[in-house]
Amino acid sequence: MSEKVVGILGGGQLGRMLAASASRLGVKVVILDVGDSGPAKQILAPTAEHLAHVDGSFADPQKIRELAEKVDVLTVEIEHVDVTTLEEIQDSASHLGLAIHPSPSTIHIIQDKYRQKLHLASTGSPVSEFANVDSDAGSILAAVEELGLPLMLKSRTLAYDGRGNFVIRHVSDIHQAVLALGDTPLYAEKWVPFSKEIAVMVVRTNDGDVRSYPVVETIHKDNICHLVFAPLRSCDPTLSQRARDIAEAAVKTFTGAGVFGVEMFLMEDGTIFINEIAPRPHNSGHYTIEACETSQYENHLRAILSLPLGSTALKVQSAVMLNLIGYSAYMDEIIAMTEAALTVPGASVHLYGKLECRKGRKMGHITVVADSDAQLRARLRPLLESLPLSSPQEVDLYAPISPTPGSGFSDPNPLVGIIMGSDSDLPVMLPAARILDHFKIPYELTIVSAHRTPDRLVEYARSASSRGLRTIIAGAGGAAHLPGMVASMSALPVIGVPVKGSSLDGVDSLHSILQMPRGIPVATVAINNSTNAGLLAVRILAAGMPALITAMDEYLKGLETEVMGKVSKLEEVGWEKYEVK
């Protein structure tokens, strides 16, 4: 595949997962980090003298040079490396036949968060307002006056997982902030009251071609990444493409090859700001190992080795990553969480082989994949419950209990939408809900009137797919425009139920729903027969969830058994005494 030897500055968990990918691809890797048996070095036993790992710091110029002499491509798993040395090596790199990815200038820009913000702002990426400040109260006060309160004060360098951040809520906090961060170079950011944090991994070739992974929602706890949900669900059908465009455009402005993690803020009004960018594989991309056609780690290697990039598409419907963060010096809590994961279908445990546990340390992660968001959140629940100090409220927040079948309330992660033009249609439409209850399929049920709530119709239909719905059952009577209008504004399959009104015997609604023009189909079922609409929805979902085929086969078998029971009874009692039920 590639005879080139890759040197990685840093041998933590990101280096470990890079190393695992490299082994599968047959790519040789040498690690620079302190010690002999960190996470990455553990899973790479050098097969030759010249491939021996280097024991030393990625901030030590001499050790970096030692690594550079052993390899053909240098890369990083952490941006806090000695970039001056990398820049010096870069100057003589071409005649050494050595490549450095991403380029030292990229790392140079990114490792100073203020310089990074300046770069992003000057190249047209959306960032919130920010200002340079000196490490004294006067300068910070000036920033407060410029950007308002609360104000986010940040260390420019060596900050991660919330370390180096200080929130100034009142002018009186400034003194405390200077005490906390005064000995590091600082800058200030205008407070961003985001509604969600989202992220996109982007892989960049040395020529500047980029490919982005799906948009994910990231949830932080105590400033450390806690959960990552993929893909992002949203009522805004344009959001996903907008976020990917912004992330790709930003990554294009840098130089060198590799993956970049683009962390972003999503505002209530749909505006997106870039928070920060990591020039390497990223925690928000761990899920790609199990959930995408090519993982971020393999694509990083492909990019830095000038090999063709792999597909970034999801190969599963839904995925979540849960970080295993140390709670104390004891490993026991981590072990308990991994044991809980073993009983969860679709869960994959990754432990990083760190020999010591401590509070706030990333010890491993669990990725869960599923056929649907509702199944995913049901699978996530026991994992969240196994977290030390987890509260029921927090568990419900991220892994809401689906309503009990028959409860009469909509599921928060529905696959099917049942809508009707009027509450008077409810008795006719309820059997569809009962069928979905029977098959344990999460659904929502509501009223959308084409004629009386036309704006609601547009919003419902346009957002259905990006919210995660896979099919819609629409019931309507009379002029019965609802099913056809929804089908016109959504790419999902729409099932129409003609509701029988007081005149014309339902033929009016039947023709309205069925006789759609070429181009916009509505799957029409018999008049008032929402049972069949529910069953058709299950059959449709089975196209993407093979287990439903088995369930539907059993249902059909049940119908047969029922009729055969009546055959026997007719045989037994004779038709003169047989009572039709």
Add this chain to the structure above:
Amino acid sequence: MSEKVVGILGGGQLGRMLAASASRLGVKVVILDVGDSGPAKQILAPTAEHLAHVDGSFADPQKIRELAEKVDVLTVEIEHVDVTTLEEIQDSASHLGLAIHPSPSTIHIIQDKYRQKLHLASTGSPVSEFANVDSDAGSILAAVEELGLPLMLKSRTLAYDGRGNFVIRHVSDIHQAVLALGDTPLYAEKWVPFSKEIAVMVVRTNDGDVRSYPVVETIHKDNICHLVFAPLRSCDPTLSQRARDIAEAAVKTFTGAGVFGVEMFLMEDGTIFINEIAPRPHNSGHYTIEACETSQYENHLRAILSLPLGSTALKVQSAVMLNLIGYSAYMDEIIAMTEAALTVPGASVHLYGKLECRKGRKMGHITVVADSDAQLRARLRPLLESLPLSSPQEVDLYAPISPTPGSGFSDPNPLVGIIMGSDSDLPVMLPAARILDHFKIPYELTIVSAHRTPDRLVEYARSASSRGLRTIIAGAGGAAHLPGMVASMSALPVIGVPVKGSSLDGVDSLHSILQMPRGIPVATVAINNSTNAGLLAVRILAAGMPALITAMDEYLKGLETEVMGKVSKLEEVGWEKYEVK
């Protein structure tokens, strides 16, 4: 997760993939094999003195004892180990706190193929006829007389990848057979004229609980596993369950924990024979790494460590594994094949880190996953073409070219079936085919008459799902029973197209198709509107193939653009001069 240290007898590719799973789970592993840097040892750098690997043969009693003293659980990645030593260790194992999985008695039975056959036959597993033979011509002749010609003569021990097999086609071959295999213990098997080779991986707990993976089709070339397709597609809807039941029952008869590879022959008439069983992870289960919720390697570790078993379900729709077999001493051909894989979406390359290549040696494998069988085979094509000495005929056999859209012939791996009651319905049904061509969705098109070919109707409907179809479009006129009858005999979504006949304006077929009883839905579209049936099929497939949502959105945009063009034209030329097309 588990503090127990696992010792593996054998450090080849299976040991390597076991080791990779163990690292992710944080399980410590010690390898026994010759040399310091075989495939498994390369990716396991011991983190402590007591975890150092053992340099020696898995057939060396002293080395096995050395390994046993270092670990808590012993397992094998190859069955040709010194089982006598394992049995001796087993006798004293309990007071050493040592477990051996699978049990030495299982390995003892399995490593002698004749003893294995006797065990399977005596415990009720279906095996073809076989007979003990001595290594002389007279005994072999007696077997020929008993079992007929051709006869498969096999070495009882140390045989794999076709080595140790000799086919006797004529009595005159017996002399040659004795020369070839006469120095090993032998047995004979009645010739099995199978139609397909299939396999099932089964994971067994120490208590005898079993879970099987999906049935796969295995294709051998020069007696070595070449391709593995998952899941198996078949016209026989009962096949998959029958094969899993047989495999599970057979594995239950052994003792000890771990995964077992059950290789089987499928006969033309649907009969299944077990060929042989491997007491360890197996080549036919490599695909589980990318395609299943839990890989065979992780489940082997879970089983031998008495941890809960993981889900064996597929998480993708379709997968294939291609072995990378050495063609010569040069690695170049292998590298060329892996490079071809880099341009194939959904392809994952696994190289085993073997330092020397030679003819017939397993150097690595490639797994490809896809949304459908047709996509899978299209992705497989460039890989097969990159094989040295591959012939176009062979490529077409396993990766058939899908017919060009509009060619008028059925795709060999269809997702949609278009059927009609009569050839006179063809003009009405063709637009559905055109739509599927437009969206590049593979389909088949044929005539199935409910009234004139009722048996064909049953066969078509009953086998549709197990052949890989995900939805059926059925057109019919008049009494129009076809759509409803197909829906009664298949769990797939059925789309009905009412075809307008010479009387009643199509209302007859419309009511026949639409007014299905509760329990059996048919998704009915407008009279003669098979365009919408095709579009509805695309929307249905999108439930399992998210990329189709985007394609359908573009189609809807196209409709809008078309109408907006007419708006402009009406504006431009005025309605007096406007010509309706």
